[in-house]
Each structure stands twice: as structure tokens, then as C-alpha cells.
Amino acid sequence: MRLSRYFLPVLKETPADATVASHRYMLRAGMIKQNSAGIYTWLPLGHRVLKKIEQIVREEQNKAGAIEMLMPTIQSADLWRETGRYDAYGPEMLRITDRHDREMLFGPTNEDMITDVFRSFVRSYKDLPKMLYHIQWKFRDETRPRFGVMRGREFLMKDTYSFDLTKEDAVKSYNKMFTAYLNTFARLGIKAVPMKADTGPIGGDLSHEFVILAESGESEVFCHRDLVEMAPPGDVDFEGDLSHIFDERTSLYAATEEMHDAEEFAKIPKDKQLSARGIEVGHIFYFGDKYSAPMKATVMDSNGKPQNVMMGSYGIGVSRLVGGIIEACHDENGIVWPKSVAPFGVGIINLNMKDEACGVAATDFYEKCVEAGLDPLYDDSPDRGGVKFSRMDLIGLPYQIVIGPRGLKEGIVEVKDRATGERQNLSPEAAMNLLVEAFA
RNA sequence: CGGGGCGUAGCGCAGCCUGGUAGCGCACCUGUUUUGGGAACAGGGGGUCGCAAGUUCGAAUCUUGCCGCCCCGACCA
Numbered sequence: 037m038r039l040s041r042y043f044l045p046v047l048k049e050t051p052a053d054a055t056v057a058s059h060r061y062m063l064r065a066g067m068i069k070q071n072s073a074g075i076y077t078w079l080p081l082g083h084r085v086l087k088k089i090e091q092i093v094r095e096e097q098n099k100a101g102a103i104e105m106l107m108p109t110i111q112s113a114d115l116w117r118e119t120g121r122y123d124a125y126g127p128e129m130l131r132i133t134d135r136h137d138r139e140m141l142f143g144p145t146n147e148d149m150i151t152d153v154f155r156s157f158v159r160s161y162k163d164l165p166k167m168l169y170h171i172q173w174k175f176r177d178e179t180r181p182r183f184g185v186m187r188g189r190e191f192l193m194k195d196t197y198s199f200d201l202t203k204e205d206a207v208k209s210y211n212k213m214f215t216a217y218l219n220t221f222a223r224l225g226i227k228a229v230p231m232k233a234d235t236g237p238i239g240g241d242l243s244h245e246f247v248i249l250a251e252s253g254e255s256e257v258f259c260h261r262d263l264v265e266m267a268p269p270g271d272v273d274f275e276g277d278l279s280h281i282f283d284e285r286t287s288l289y290a291a292t293e294e295m296h297d298a299e300e301f302a303k304i305p306k307d308k309q310l311s312a313r314g315i316e317v318g319h320i321f322y323f324g325d326k327y328s329a330p331m332k333a334t335v336m337d338s339n340g341k342p343q344n345v346m347m348g349s350y351g352i353g354v355s356r357l358v359g360g361i362i363e364a365c366h367d368e369n370g371i372v373w374p375k376s377v378a379p380f381g382v383g384i385i386n387l388n389m390k391d392e393a394c395g396v397a398a399t400d401f402y403e404k405c406v407e408a409g410l411d412p413l414y415d416d417s418p419d420r421g422g423v424k425f426s427r428m429d430l431i432g433l434p435y436q437i438v439i440g441p442r443g444l445k446e447g448i449v450e451v452k453d454r455a456t457g458e459r460q461n462l463s464p465e466a467a468m469n470l471l472v473e474a475f476a
Numbered sequence: 477c478g479g480g481g482c483g484u485a486g487c488g489c490a491g492c493c494u495g496g497u498a499g500c501g502c503a504c505c506u507g508u509u510u511u512g513g514g515a516a517c518a519g520g521g522g523g524u525c526g527c528a529a530g531u532u533c534g535a536a537u538c539u540u541g542c543c544g545c546c547c548c549g550a551c552c553a
Binding site: 045047048049050051052053054055070072073127128144145174176178179180182186187191193195245254316317318319351352353355356385387388389390391418419420421422423424425426427429438440441442443450 | 489502503511551552
């Protein structure tokens with residue numbers, strides 16, 4: 037993409053409303069625009085990141101055997117009455133009346149609806165297990181939206197629902213998602229720690245939150261230090277036994293504030309005790325027949341007897357992750373994107389648009405990057421060097437290629453690694469090789 | 477939902493206390509000179525001062541009501 041043809045409204049000054057780093061940088065980098073409290077437009081740069089995260093989440097869900105579908109944002113109140121949640125959910129649910137005075141709502145989650153879908157079609161235990169998911173916008177009318185997209189009212193969430201005949205089988209599904217989540221967050225370039233969690237209003241008795249450690253986190257969390265650096269499971273057989281992965285993580289202490297047990301925590305060696313602020317980016321629940329029972333979602337077992345299906349639900353805050361990743365990956369100059377989610381792979385800076393040789397070299401490098409699939413952003417604006425440098429640092433692409441008249445005379449371009457700040461002077465060919473290898 | 481704060485040009489702010497018809501920096505437009513870490517000079521455009529009512533000869537400024545947004549807390553993906 038050529039910057040001159042793109043839509044990248046960066047801000048030089050920090051908007052007064054933004055107090056946390058990710059919110060400030062998202063506004064300044066032209067990723068989002070606030071429309072009202074907790075509701076945002078995703079501008080082109082932000083949209084790219086959102087879609088990249090979404091795609092990684094999708095791929096890891098598919099690997100784990102979950103099947104993608106799409107349910108609507110608007111739901112009928114009737115379904116929620118069946119489970120008693122229409123009254124239980126409270127003012128956080130946005131209630132709407134249609135022209136026929138029918139009560140509708142903008143879905144804050146989809147347990148009720150997916151249970152309805154399931155019971156409409158599935159009759160036999162032979163169809164189990166099943167894991168279904170969608171990636172859809174949710175609305176929760178928070179009393180106090182804040183921190184930009186990290187606590188919006190409208191947000192994009194991946195929610196998976198598992199259906200099994202028995203609790204024992206449901207725990208296997210739970211472990212699949214537990215494992216998939218570890219891989220997902222690792223691919224996103226962040227360290228998310230699974231922590232024993234309160235089940236909240238969704239209910240159930242087995243639940244973990246996946247938490248990124250960051251100073252701006254909303255809640256306090258406690259865990260064993262080793263959990264933070266533990267390598268992800270990587271390629272595993274999702275049809276095989278995954279309990280060792282679950283056991284390995286859960287044998288070390290990790291809990292959110294509500295579930296914190298100071299006595300247990302104290303048993304950890306002092307140098308391994310970690311208490312920090314955390315951002316919840318994923319949450320998984322097992323809740324048995326909480327919804328299948330009232331909604332009569334049953335399948336025939338091998339004896340021909342109807343059984344309530346045992347369910348779990350598994351959420352990842354896709355839009356929240358954009359902010360969460362920035363909280364974990366930024367410096368004083370701006371965002372430092374992990375390669376996997378960066379909006380563009382490499383930024384090319386032409387230091388002097390009026391210098392003909394410079395233009396030829398930069399355009400040539402740009403076109404080669406396109407061919408190599410590096411997804412480059414070419415700053416072909418007439419701005420001065422300083423403006424281009426600081427803008428490129430702000431939007432945080434993993435690599436910057438600086439092409440200027442001075443270097444070209446020596447036959448070199450400068451390659452800057454955004455994360456380390458390290459710069460190398462290389463021939464264009466060597467620079468290209470470096471980039472291709474970096475993204476291989 | 478309790479407590480606090482803010483709303484004046486696209487962004488960041490001053491002016492309000494003490495009423496007299498709106499200003500600064502950045503951004504934007506034109507021109508010239510510049511061009512390796514947010515250039516300089518000259519000229520220019522842009523605001524019914526959140527909305528409504530009231531007080532007054534006169535309201536950004538005083539009064540009342542409403543709306544919007546932010547921060548702390550409680551609540552939550």
C-alpha cells in the first residue's frame with residue numbers, strides 16, 4: 037500500500053480523553069475513532085489488525101476441531117425467557133423493541149441461542165462431541181466503558197460452545213479449548229496465563245481466565261512465575277489425551293483476585309511469587325446442563341434415554357486483544373507490533389520524494405516487497421524525514437526500510453528493527469533477504 | 477450506580493471569577509526556500525463558544541434545566 041493512497045489519519049497530539057497507552061496509541065495511529073462511549077469505528081489500520089487477530093483465532097479454533105458458523109447480533113427475548121436470563125441479566129443487556137412491539141435484544145453472549153440451534157437439529161449421542169463457534173459483535177451496556185477498545189460496550193468476541201454427552205467428555209472439550217487458547221495467544225505474540233477464575237453469572241464449576249500481565253490491567257492477579265514463560269503446546273493431536281497440558285499449567289498456582297487464596301500463594305517460593313495487574317483476554321467455562329436442562333436440549337444415549345447435553349463456552353475478546361497486545365507491546369515512541377498481527381509487514385520510507393534516484397529505488401523496493409508477500413506500506417508522502425520516522429515508529433510496523441539519497445550513493449538502504457531499534461546498512465538485495473527470512 | 481471533572485476551530489488549550497460580540501499553538505490551503513529524527517518565512521480559510529430557557533441594553537462569561545464525554549470506585553469479556 038502506498039501511504040499517499042491510504043487512509044491513515046494520525047494525530048500529532050494526544051487526545052485528552054485517553055489515559056492508557058493502548059487507547060492513546062490507537063487514536064494517534066489512526067486505528068479507531070470513537071463514536072460514542074464504548075463504541076468505535078475501526079479505521080483501516082485498526083481494521084487490519086482486528087482481522088489479523090480474528091484470523092489467527094479462527095485458525096486455532098479450526099485446528100482444535102471447532103466449527104465456524106454465524107449467529108445474529110439481534111436476538112429474541114423469548115429464548116432468554118426460557119433460561120430465565122431475560123430477567124436475570126439486568127441493565128447490561130441492551131433491550132430493543134421492534135415495530136410490532138416484540139421484545140428483542142442485542143446479544144451480549146449466545147449460550148441461549150446456540151442451545152436452541154443445537155436442540156433443533158441434534159438428536160443422538162452419536163453426533164457428539166460437537167464444538168461450534170462464531171466471531172460476532174456483542175453489546176454489553178457497561179455502566180462505565182473505558183480504556184478504549186479494552187472495555188467497550190460493543191466488542192468483537194469469538195465464542196465457542198461445546199456439546200458432550202457426559203461431564204467426562206465435556207472436560208475433554210474443555211481441555212481442547214484450553215490447549216487451543218495457549219497456542220492462540222502464543223501466535224498473537226503475547227504471554228497469557230490461564231488462571232483459576234470465578235464463573236460469574238454464566239455459571240458452572242470449572243473455569244479459567246487467560247490473562248495478559250500489564251500495568252494497566254483492570255484486576256489484580258497472582259501466579260507462579262514459571263507459568264508466564266511456559267512454552268505453548270504447539271502441534272498436538274486434538275483427538276488425543278490433552279489432560280497433561282491442562283495438568284501441567286494448573287498444578288502451578290494462578291488465580292484472579294476473586295479466587296485468590298493467600299495461604300496457597302504463600303507456599304510458592306518467594307522468588308517465584310508473582311502478583312501483578314492483568315487484562316483478561318479469554319475466559320473458558322464448563323457449565324454442564326445449566327442451559328440444556330431448561331431448554332430441553334437432549335440427545336438419546338445408547339440406551340435410548342434422553343440426556344441433557346453437557347456444555348461449555350469459551351470466549352476470546354478479539355477487539356479487546358487489539359488493545360491488550362498494545363499494552364504488552366509498546367514503547368515511548370509508539371506501538372511495537374508482533375509480526376503475526378502487524379497491520380503491514382514492513383514500512384518503506386522514502387526520505388526525499390523529489391530525488392529521482394531515491395524515488396526509483398524506493399518504488400523498486402516496494403514492488404519487490406509486494407511480490408514477496410511482505411505486505412509493505414510505502415511512505416511516499418512529501419513529508420520531511422523526521423515526520424516519516426516518527427509516524428512509522430508510532431504505527432509500529434516490525435521493520436522499517438529507510439531509503440535516502442545519502443545511503444543510495446553508497447548503494448545501501450537502512451533496515452530498522454522496530455522492536456530492538458537496531459539499524460543495519462545493507463544493499464537493497466541483502467535488506468530484502470533479511471525481510472523474507474524474518475517473515476518466513 | 478455513588479463521588480469528581482470537562483464541553484470554546486480538526487487536535488491541544490486560554491478567555492469565564494470581574495458580561496461589551498472570540499484568541500493561541502499544532503493541523504489545513506497558497507507561495508518561496510528547505511529536506512537523514514515532528515523545518516522557516518509570508519499570506520489565507522475555518523468557530524450560531526454542547527443544547528434550551530432565563531436575567532440583562534448586551535451572555536462564551538451570570539442562573540436553571542437537559543444532553544454528551546472523561547476520571548476514581550462498585551460491576552463486568
